Amino acid sequence: MAIETFARNGQTKHTGSYYAASANPAPERPALIGDTHVDICIVGAGYSGLSTALHLAEKGYQVAIVEGARVGWGASGRNGGQIVNGLNASLQTIKGRYGQDTANFVASLVQEGGEIIRERxxxxxxxxxxxxxxxxxxxxxxHMKELEARxxxxxxxxxxxxxxxxxxxLRDHIGSDVYAGGLIDPTGGHMHPLNLCLGEAAAFESLGGVIYEQSPVxxxxxxxAKPVVTTAGGTVTCTTLVLCGNAYLGHVVPALESRVMPVSTQMMATAPLGDDRANALLPTDKCVEDIRYILDYFRLTADKRLIFGGGTVYGGTDPADVEAKLRPAMEKVYPSLKGVKIDYAWSGNFALSFSRVPQLGRLGANTYFAHGYSGHGVTGSHTFGKILAQAIDGDKTRFDVFAKVPWLPFPGGRTLRVPYSMIGSWYYALRDRLGV
Structure with missing residues (x-):
């Protein structure tokens, strides 16, 4: 299936994920019709947009979010649900590229996203x-040496x-013998990602915020000087515009399109396993990810399903059969799940930056953007939303640090970014298989 795009006519529904099937009740918000003016307009009702909007609404700003589909339709509502501290790029990598001061700064905020989520x-x-x-x-x-070094x-x-x-x-936490060991972080965690989105949207609206759904930009x-967002049904003129479309912004802003590449990852959810069987898999109910370049990740849901994810497809296309792709990896970790029924299988895109470091910046005097979390968006988006809100409110201290970090284009530009990235992934996947 090709990269997902928003429907220009009719309603765009959530993907067929476990999360959509188990989502809390939420209203269907109206589309943007006519012309309106607000202090701040945010494009995208995922974690970045909602985090920014909620922080600003708490400060008393008049904020509207324009969403092409529904709240949490993109990566924010269909990811693995794992709260993992840190960026894709390691602190050592950041120090080597950008210096000790930048590494110190990043280290000061790598756990902030999880703290924001828990507070919300x-x-x-x-x-x-x-x-x-x-x-x-x-x-x-x-791998164990790498974890100890981390x-x-x-x-x-x-x-x-x-x-x-x-x-x-590790056997006390994971009922599998495939691993040599691990590293536990008590400040990480996991949750139902779509319900987090829906809850943050409701919190934002309780403070007077407005969300327009089914309104592709x-x-x-x-x-x-006063940015304008145009949809099929109307316009929003604002004092400040914030672009938070990430992997799903598409061709709307050409200046941002070349900065990131959509990459899809896949997930599936088993049928409910029951307490005893589920607890044998993950006795302490922690979420798990391995540290290979192309990794597996998994966790239990509240109703005792195993959500198992992994794999990447550069360019954002979906594999023909998600279950067929993931089942062998799941059964390798958990042979006891051989043949278990899979109730849901789905895919979603995240935005990969070439440097694996998220990007904050401005286009023009009054347009901000955040994107490129490179698979670490659950925590990073909440942190960056707070930093964006601080900048818009007048404190650009933290924003300026990230805005000054140079971004690197993908080699070969848009045409060759997918094949070059695939070559790199094959190389690192080979290293994983060889154990080096």
Whole structure:
């Protein structure tokens, strides 16, 4: 299936995921009709847009969100549901590229996204099955050295709450023998990602915010002193525009299109396993991801299903059969699940930046953007939403640090970014298979 696009006519529904099937009740918001004026217009009702909007609404700003489909329709409502601290690029990589000061700055905020999520859930009583703790796993001795190096590196920046687990200790958390050990982070966690989105949207609306759904943006005048967003049904003129479409912004803003590449990842959810069987898989109910370049990730849902994800497709296309792609990996981790019924299988896109570092910036004087979380968007988007809101409110201290980080284009531009990235992924996947 080709890269998903918004329907220009009619209603665009959520993908056929477990999350959509188990979502909390939510209203269908009206499309934008006519011309309106607001202080701040945000494009995209995913985590970045909702985080920015909610922080600004709490400060008293008049904010409207324009969403092409429904709240949480993109990656924010269909991801693995894992709260994993850090960026795709390591602190060591960031130090090597951008210097010690930038690494110190990034280290100061790598756990902030999870803190924001927990605060939002508590303050606004969001029902999203939030659970604490995530585990990184290694399959080889080389992986274990990498995990120990990560623990030591983070400890050198004052982050000392991560603990190494040997094979026997890991067995207390994961009922599988495929791993050599792991690293546990109690400040990570997992939740129902779409219900988090829906709860944040409701919180935003409770403060007077407005969300227009089913309103794909056709054009955004990012250079105007008062930016204008145009949809099929109307326009929004604003003092400040914030672009948070990420992997689904498409061709609307050409200046941003070349900065990121859509990459799809796949997930599936088993039938309910029952308490005993589920607890044997993940006795402490932590979420898990391994540290291979093309990784597996999994967790339990509130109704005791296993959600298992993995794989990447550069360019954002979907595999013909998600279950066929993921089942062998799941059954390798958990042979006891051989032949288990899969109730849901789905795919979704995230935005990959070439440097694997998210990007914040401005287009023109009054248009901001955030994108390129590179698979770490659950926490990063919440942090960047807060930083965007701070900048719009007048404190650009943290925004300026990220805005000054140079971005790198994909080699070969838009035409060759997919094949070049595939070559790179094959190389690192080979290293994973060889255990080096």
């Amino acid at each position: 859930v508590s303050t606004y009583k969001i029902a999203c099955d939030l659970k604490p703790g995530n585990i990184f796993t290694g399959l080889t001795a080389a 623990r030591a590196l983070w400890a050198s920046y004052g982050i000392t709450n991560q603990t190494m687990l040997d094979k026997a200790q 056709l054009h955004a005048d990012t250079e105007a």
